[in-house]
Amino acid sequence: MSTSALGVVFFALGLIWFMWRRIKPNLDHLEDEDIEDFLAKRLSEKEQKQVREHLLRCPACKLRMDELTKKAQKIKPDRWLKRRF
Numbered sequence: 809m810s811t812s813a814l815g816v817v818f819f820a821l822g823l824i825w826f827m828w829r830r831i832k833p834n835l836d837h838l839e840d841e842d843i844e845d846f847l848a849k850r851l852s853e854k855e856q857k858q859v860r861e862h863l864l865r866c867p868a869c870k871l872r873m874d875e876l877t878k879k880a881q882k883i884k885p886d887r888w889l890k891r892r893f
């Protein structure tokens with residue numbers, strides 16, 4: 809009996825871990841700056857990958873990226889230069 813109880817505990821822990829892993833990336837959403845850096849490819853390879861993965865999973869941040877992309881296209885080139893240098 810105690811063996812099956814232990815099994816239930818491990819199953820529950822595994823489930824919690826699995827859910828936490830799935831939920832966690834969605835909890836820390838991307839900052840606007842992260843998305844801007846991602847679009848400008850200013851992040852490291854690892855960060856680019858993390859941002860890309862988050863965007864694939866998170867419709868809210870994807871929407872935000874679309875908005876920022878539209879906004880970025882409207883930004884005058886001199887503002888981009890100022891930000892970069």
Ligand SMILES: [Zn+2]
Binds near residue numbers: 834836838868
């Ligand atoms: Zn997000």
